[in-house]
Amino acid sequence: MAQILSHPFRTLAGTSAALLIALFSTPSPAHGATDRTPPTVPQALRVIDATDSSVSVAWTASTDRSGAVTYRVYVNGVQVGSPASASYTISGLDSDTTFAVMVRAQDRYGNVSAPSAAVNGTTAPTVPPPSGGTGAPRNLRLTANGYDSLSLTWDPAAGSVMYYQIFRNGQWVDTSYGTAITLGHLAAGATYTIEVRARDSQNNLSAPASISASTRADDGAPSTPANLRVVTGGTGAPIGLAWDSSTDDRGVGVYWLFADGDTVFSGGPGVSFLALTDELCTVARGETYTFSVRAQDLTGTLSAPSTSITVTVR
Incomplete structure (x- = not known):
């Protein structure tokens, strides 16, 4: 079996973030086939x-x-x-x-x-708070929307306000002692009905100020990794693989490298040095493999596979 080592390399012209994987034919009897055994059941x-x-x-x-x-x-x-x-x-x-x-x-x-x-x-039942005569918050408006968050502000309600209660799709989700709030842990590309009510010193709850607001939508999968290529050494023998980085509106989280359809490596973006001795353990000297790469964004969406290349390890 060949042992897979990694080496730093200089970024090639036009390559925004290349990954170099060096293949050497050092015997490694301790390494077996690609791990296909799942974890134990929770x-x-x-x-x-x-x-x-x-x-x-x-x-x-x-x-x-x-x-x-x-x-x-x-x-x-x-x-x-x-x-x-x-x-x-x-x-x-x-x-x-x-x-x-x-x-x-x-x-x-x-x-x-x-x-x-x-x-x-x-889940527990919702106990609606009592209604009262405090004035409703005014001019509720969206100030920012992220992929998983909404930021809102409003003008103060009239009366002796202690705090404001924020409702999302009818459920009380947060409390604000000011006139602004950011709601997190939301789904990308989803629309929510947000209500804000004022609670006064007599524990009365005002009528709601309401707004419909949407988080940003994920624009889809990352771009396909381009220019998958063999990097050769001084003797002309292949010593590794490199590819150009993908782009994504939410950012690329990981690259997956496949050899003959099996996953043999995963690594983060923008890395120029990776220790892959334990990951790439199925490459054998004299064997020929077909490699391809896919990018995965921060929501788990995978790109299409790159153009594949065939390499014989020497």
């Missing part, structure tokens, strides 16, 4: 807390021989989160509703475990 999934708009769950951590495990959390069969630790709070839920939650584990090579046993979580 155990003892349980509800540890619930509010009128969220459910918190925890579970016994999975194990995997690669050592690096993340999780996928599902509500009613739809993935809603990917935490790195063995607990998660699912927010933005309807009140007084029961949801089925399950968890899968994923290792660094993309192998995914079978699902955990499902557990039901029930």
Whole structure:
């Protein structure tokens, strides 16, 4: 088997962020085939807390021989989160509703475990606060919208106001002691109805000021990595691969390198030195491989595969 080492290299002209992967034929009997064994199934999934708009769950951590495990959390069969630790709070839920939650584990090579046993979580009912005669906030307006956040401001309400309560799609989600708020953990490209009510010193709640606001939409997958090419050494033998960086409106989070369709490497953008001894362990001297690269953005969306190239390791 060939051992894969990495070396720093100078960025080539026209290359905004190249990655160099050096291939050397040093025997490495300890390395086997690409890891295709998934992590153990998450155990003892349980509800540890619930509010009128969220459910918190925890579970016994999975194990995997690669050592690096993340999780996928599902509500009613739809993935809603990917935490790195063995607990998660699912927010933005309807009140007084029961949801089925399950968890899968994923290792660094993309192998995914079978699902955990499902557990039901029930949100608490919303207790509407009493209405009163305090004046409603005025001129509620959007000041900024991100991919997962909305920032709003408003003019003060008349009367003895103690604070303002903010509602999202009818659910009380935050409190502000000023006249501005930023709501986070929202979905990209989604539209929300935001209401602001004033609470006075007599505990009365005003009529709402309301606005419909949308987060920015993800513009799609990253651009396809371009110019995948062989880098040769002084003898003309191939010593590595390089490619031009992709672009994305939210930013590229990782590149995936495939050899004959199998994932053999993942690494962040803009890196010019990578230690890949443990990652690229399936390349053998004298063997020929077809390589391709895909970019993944910060929302998990993958680009189309790059043009593939075939390389014989010498």
